[in-house]
Amino acid sequence: MTSTPFDVCSAYEHILEDENISTPLASILALVELMENSAAGTMFELVKELKDGAEALKRQSSNSISLSAGTELFIEFVTLFPHDASSFLELKSELIRQGHNYVTEALSYRQKIADLAFDFIKDGSIILTHSYSRVVMQTLLWAHKRKRISVFVTEARPRGLGIKTAEKLTAAGIPSTVILDSAVAYTMNMVDLVLVGSEAVVESGGLVNAVGSNQIAIIAKAMNKPFYALAESYKFHRLFPLSQYDLPTHNSQLLSFSLPQGRTHRNSTASRARPGSNPPVAGIRPSDPAEDRKITQEQIARNNPDVDYTRPDLISLVFSDVGSLTPEGVSQYLVGMFAG
Incomplete structure (x- = not known):
């Protein structure tokens, strides 16, 4: 019987259910849980798993800025952590303990x-x-x-x-x-x-x-x-x-201009009937211009x-x-x- 692979994104979403836990702290705790479930045998493998986990969290987030602040801080801490552990398992246990301690302390900030x-x-x-x-x-x-x-x-x-x-x-x-x-x-x-x-x-x-x-x-x-x-x-x-447009959250869909369905920027009158043009196809209802012009709050938020x-x-x-x-x-x- 094979065990289910650890899902860092699900762990992150579960941690965020706690009202007191902010996005950066949730990302740190999710990486700590990843370490707890990791089968890595070396520090190199562990850091790679943490970086892959951080990338997975960023991909599933529409706003990864504060999340990235937390993951980068924790990975930097793991990478530079001074230790005199006699084995990798002992070191990993200490890193997990330090991660939990940091979040506990951070809640007092x-x-x-x-x-x-x-x-x-x-x-x-x-x-x-x-x-x-x-x-x-x-x-x-x-x-x-x-x-x-x-x-x-x-x-x-x-x-x-x-x-x-x-x-x-x-x-x-x-x-x-x-x-x-x-x-x-x-x-x-x-x-x-x-x-x-x-x-x-x-x-x-x-x-x-x-x-x-x-x-x-x-x-x-x-x-x-x-x-x-x-x-x-x-x-x-x-x-x-x-500038505003250097933020990782900016993309080409934001603040874009849109036209009613069936219109184009180059020729918005192309749909008008002209001598010799093809007649409307039977059974197909032309779009309602009034419906095309309706703007919802959801559309505004997305844009x-x-x-x-x-x-x-x-x-x-x-x-x-x-x-x-x-x-x-x-x-x-x-x-x-x-x-x-």
Whole structure:
């Protein structure tokens, strides 16, 4: 009887069912489980299996940026791990133990970040946040225990996760209002500071986060409002986008132009009847132009990005478990982190 091969993607999806586990940590735990089920007999074989597992996770994800931050961090850790183990099995067991320990410790990072950000939130502050972020939520709940705060939350289309944020804030007794994404500039004059989470903080010190973060940062900068990013260090990612279109999530299907069915860019009037043209085929109903013109929310979501890139010059500070960093400080930390 043959055993079923380990499915790293299924393990990853199962781990993500835990509300407290973020995407990078889920990817790390999935690779730890892969190690536990690995039959590799050498370090070279084990690292190859981990890299193959990371690639499999990326292929099944529509947004692999924060996932990649976790897998790259863990594989780098495994590759550079100093040891004096007497056997490969002993080394593998130690790596598995260290992986679990890291995730357990990493779950405390949000509170460290909340403690840092707390001092920048004054009593009576009106805060703007975007979409849904676990670390931002923990920071707001922590601030609410000792200070009076009110929160504007963007709707955050296409996923609409701002509504989830507002519901949780309201349940905790924090005054909150959901605003349209298009009402950010209208609202910004009432705001004292902006707090956003992150999918990843990249080598430039810039931010990858839910789409709309960039325009919020631009508006905040124009109105002299501080724009703070909150990010656990496992979201620091060796990626250096120069524009929105350098992100791994960008593809040719995003923001593409479409025409009604049966039309072409070169000749949109080709279907019109002309002298000598063939008559309509009997039994085939011509398409309804009104139906062709209908646009659904699903179509809009498919044609738009999930994340965008915010330049480092638009970010006031990055609050992380390793400290309050300027965007330049993030760059220096990343260099040190992956320098071995």
